[in-house]
Amino acid sequence: MQLGVxxxxxMGQIVVDRVLExxxxxxxxxxxxxxxxxxxxxxxxxxxxIADFVDRLGETxxxxxxxxxxxxxxxTLEELEAHLDADDVVVDGGNSYFEDxxxxxxxxxxxxxxxxxxxxPAGADLGFSLMIGGPEWAYDELEPVFDAVATGPDGHERMGPSGSGHYVKMVHNGVEYALMQAYGEGFELLAEGRYDLDLEAVASVWNNGAVIRSWLLELCEEAFREEGSDLGDVADRIExxxxxxxxxxEGLEQEVPLPLIYTALGERFGSRADDGRFSRRLANRLRYGFGRHEVPRRE
Ligand SMILES: NC(=O)C1=CN([C@@H]2O[C@H](COP(=O)(O)OP(=O)(O)OC[C@H]3O[C@@H](n4cnc5c(N)ncnc54)[C@H](O)[C@@H]3O)[C@@H](O)[C@H]2O)C=CC1
Ligand SMILES: O=C(CO)[C@H](O)[C@H](O)COP(=O)(O)O
Known part of the structure; x- marks a missing residue:
């Protein structure tokens, strides 16, 4: 088989390497x-x-x-369109919005x-987890490619019709946000709390048998090892x-409550206020209004 990437x-370079391999x-x-x-x-x-790309690809x-x-x-699709027919298969491996x-x-x-x-990028060595939507015949046809790009045959699955792969990945990312938020809050309390802790050691011991061990927690351990327990000069703005x-x-549209994911997302947006959060500044002024609590002022 031949694959055009x-x-x-x-990410694309990893797809190339693993497929070539x-x-x-x-x-x-x-x-x-x-x-x-x-x-x-x-x-x-x-x-x-793109013209050269399609010329180099075979008939199918x-x-x-x-x-x-x-x-x-x-x-990209617009440019490819004229060169494609119903026997061809296009895979979008990116984080596209499922309705698109x-x-x-x-x-x-x-x-x-x-x-x-x-x-x-860690998938370079391990392979990826792939959540795939679309026609079954096309999934079957591309199976050798998915075997190569994923961790192996167990690392990919057809989720259902078009959109379902990106839908599942969207929800995966929501979970990722919430998990990051949960680890972040726990480590913040440990960093600010009663004991002078080595957070790399905490993450390490948690990663060895604790209920909350995970790859994200291994990445926390790596972060504390490389940046220090105070995270050094890492900024607090989250992109x-x-x-x-x-x-x-989607949670709102389906009337499914997602308070943890929403909070994690809100934390990201909140982190981007260059001038401090307006709502926090207003809270300070209101505490003065109702309780004559001192208003902290900017330097
Ligand atoms: N980096 C990550 O951890 C993950 C990324 N993704 C998704 O995978 C996709 C790619 O992500 P990355 O590789 O991280 O991005 P990247 O920014 O490292 O690479 C994107 C590449 O696409 C090229 N490109 C942009 N527009 C193009 C066009 N019209 N025609 C041809 N090439 C074009 C750029 O020159 C660049 O080399 C995105 O949808 C991303 O959300 C998915 C899972 C994880
Ligand atoms: O899909 C990913 C990981 O699973 C990508 O790293 C994605 O960029 C993460 O989302 P965000 O950029 O909003 O943190």
Whole structure:
């Protein structure tokens, strides 16, 4: 089999490496020529445009998109469209919004698989966990590729029709937000609390048999080892947020309460106020209003 990969960043490059390692030929394209050169060094056939990319693929095309969610996916599909037919398969391995995926699957001339991908750059060695939606025949056809990109045959599963793979990944990310928030709160209390603790040691002992051991907790251990128990100069502004926003919105639409995920998302938004949180400043002024408590003032 031959796989075309578009988008050769942190994740796409891993797809290329793992698929090559499994003995599948790869044609690689990215807007960034350096990324294409890296894929070529790994053994992929480089393409310098989408037209060149499709020319290098055989009659039956299997294409994996690993570009940022949103416009990049639409722009790539628009260029590919004229070169695709119903026997071809396109996989979107990025964090696309599931409703965008349903729309794209309906208009794409090829079979369209949405593939929620979890594992991050650590998946280079371990392989990813893949949550896939779309036509069954296309999933079956791509199974050798999924075996290679995932941790193995157990690392991928067809979730259901188009959109379901990205839907499951969206919820996965909501859970990720909440878990990060829970670890964050626990370690904050330990950092600010009664004892002078080595947080790397705490994370390490928790990772050895404790109920709350996990990969995220291993990453906490790594963070404290590399940054120190006070996290050194790591800033408190948290970026990201799109998948968490979609999860919370879906919870509202389905009338399923998601208080933990919402709180974690709210913490992210709250962290971005350059000038301090307005609501906290107002609370200080109101405490003066109702109780004549002293108002802390800015320096
Ligand atoms: N980094 C992570 O931990 C994870 C990322 N994802 C998702 O995977 C997708 C890719 O993420 P990363 O590899 O981290 O991003 P990245 O920013 O490292 O790489 C994206 C690559 O796509 C290329 N690109 C952008 N627009 C393009 C276009 N129109 N045509 C061709 N190439 C284009 C960029 O030049 C870049 O090389 C995103 O949807 C992301 O949300 C999913 C799971 C984990
Ligand atoms: O999907 C992922 C991990 O599972 C990506 O790392 C994603 O970027 C995480 O979401 P956010 O950027 O909102 O923190």
């Amino acid at each position: 578009i988008g050769l960043g942190r 499994a003995g599948t030929d790869v044609v690689a394209f990215d807007l960034d020529a350096e990324a294409v050169a890296t894929a070529a060094d790994a053994g992929a056939e480089p393409a310098d445009s 095309k299997r294409i994996w998109l690993m570009v940022p969610a949103g416009e990049a996916v639409d722009a 995926t349903v729309r794209r699957a309906e208009s794409c001339p090829a079979a369209y698989l949405d593939c929620g991908t979890s594992g991050g 990201g947020g799109s998948t968490g926003t979609w999860t919370v919105r």
